[in-house]
Amino acid sequence: MYGSHGAVRPAVGRGSAQSPDYCLRGHRLQIAGVTGRYSHYYRLTDITCEVCYALKDPLATWYLIDPTEQYSAEDADTMGLVLVLIPPAMRGGLGHIELWLGGVSVGDIDLRACGPCRRAVLEHVRVDEKYRRMGYGRVLVAAAVARAPGYSWSTTTMDTSLATRAFWAAVGDQVPGDIGGPPNYCTDMLRAAEHTP
Numbered sequence: 001m002y003g004s005h006g007a008v009r010p011a012v013g014r015g016s017a018q019s020p021d022y023c024l025r026g027h028r029l030q031i032a033g034v035t036g037r038y039s040h041y042y043r044l045t046d047i048t049c050e051v052c053y054a055l056k057d058p059l060a061t062w063y064l065i066d067p068t069e070q071y072s073a074e075d076a077d078t079m080g081l082v083l084v085l086i087p088p089a090m091r092g093g094l095g096h097i098e099l100w101l102g103g104v105s106v107g108d109i110d111l112r113a114c115g116p117c118r119r120a121v122l123e124h125v126r127v128d129e130k131y132r133r134m135g136y137g138r139v140l141v142a143a144a145v146a147r148a149p150g151y152s153w154s155t156t157t158m159d160t161s162l163a164t165r166a167f168w169a170a171v172g173d174q175v176p177g178d179i180g181g182p183p184n185y186c187t188d189m190l191r192a193a194e195h196t197p
């Protein structure tokens with residue numbers, strides 16, 4: 001799959017300017033050796049651990065996407081992998097972040113955030129089946145949390161399916177607050193929810 005145009009590979013939500021110290025298998029890159037290049041398909045920097053590459057590990061190459069870089073649907077690049085923000089219509093309303101690959105949404109997350117109350121709630125995370133276990137959900141959660149740094153976060157009540165538990169067990173460390181529900185809505189959020197069908 002290496003070098004094949006458009007191959008699905010993991011994306012990891014880290015600052016694009018930040019170079020990682022470890023690969024996805026935990027190798028220290030300073031010792032393992034690392035190659036970074038610009039991917040024209042994803043329009044992101046890709047990083048390859050040279051040890052993982054030599055061992056033919058499918059996680060050898062990954063992308064660095066900055067979760068704070070979010071575009072409006074009008075301004076978003078219809079090439080590459082980009083985060084697109086659809087802001088809420090009112091305070092406490094449901095905001096929406098999508099991850100687009102080549103102009104098509106492959107995953108999204110719903111959130112409510114209230115500035116005056118400094119509260120935020122994650123509602124749903126969805127990633128297309130074809131793109132699961134690639135780090136895309138982690139990128140979406142990091143993008144949502146980046147919208148409201150320092151807020152008190154909670155999530156809606158989760159189902160107990162294996163897929164849901166596996167996701168949050170892997171990604172929950174990204175959320176600075178209570179995972180699993182119930183959501184800690186403020187009155188603005190409850191009011192906004194009443195106004196939205």
Ligand SMILES: [Zn+2]
Binds near residue numbers: 024025049051052053
């Ligand atoms: Zn490695």
Ligand SMILES: [Zn+2]
Binds near residue numbers: 115116117189
């Ligand atoms: Zn509020």
